[in-house]
Amino acid sequence: MQKKLRLRNRADFSRVYRHGKSFAxxxxxxxxxxxxxxxxxxxxxxxxxxxxxxxxxxxxxxQVKEIVRSHQHEIAKHMDIIFIVRKGALGKSYQELERSVLHVLRKSSLLKPKKG
Incomplete structure (x- = not known):
C-alpha cells in the first residue's frame, strides 16, 4: 500500500474514533x-x-492491506478508514478475509456503486 494511503497519526486515529461512524x-x-x-x-x-x-x-x-490495495479503485474517496481486526479473523483463509472486508465496506457504504 502506498504511503499516502496510510493513516498513521495518533490524532487522526482519535478523530476517526471520536467523530466517525462504525460498522462491524x-x-x-x-x-x-x-x-x-x-x-x-x-x-x-x-x-x-x-x-x-x-x-x-x-x-x-x-493481508488486510493487500485486500484494500487490490480493491482500492472500488473504495470511496475522501475517507479515513480504520479496520480493527477481531479474533474471528484468526484461522480464516485469504479469500474468507477478503469476503469479510468487502462485506463490512459494502454495509458501511464505503464501496462505490457498480456501474451498469
Whole structure:
C-alpha cells in the first residue's frame, strides 16, 4: 500500500474514533470519517495483542492491506478508514478475509456503486 494511503497519526486515529461512524461483523470493525482535503482515502489497521503474537498480528495486517490495495479503485474517496481486526479473523483463509472486508465496506457504504 502506498504511503499516502496510510493513516498513521495518533490524532487522526482519535478523530476517526471520536467523530466517525462504525460498522462491524465477526471478523472486523470498521470506523470511517469523511475528510474533504485528501484526494483519495487513507487506511489504518489495528490488531490487538489479544489476537496473538507479533507474527500473527503482522500477517493479518499485511493481508488486510493487500485486500484494500487490490480493491482500492472500488473504495470511496475522501475517507479515513480504520479496520480493527477481531479474533474471528484468526484461522480464516485469504479469500474468507477478503469476503469479510468487502462485506463490512459494502454495509458501511464505503464501496462505490457498480456501474451498469
Amino acid at each position: 461483523n465477526h471478523q472486523f470493525v470498521v470506523y470511517w470519517s469523511y475528510k474533504k482535503d485528501i484526494e483519495q482515502f487513507r487506511v489504518g489497521i489495528s490488531v490487538s495483542k489479544k489476537i496473538g503474537n507479533a507474527v500473527v498480528r503482522n500477517r493479518l495486517r499485511r
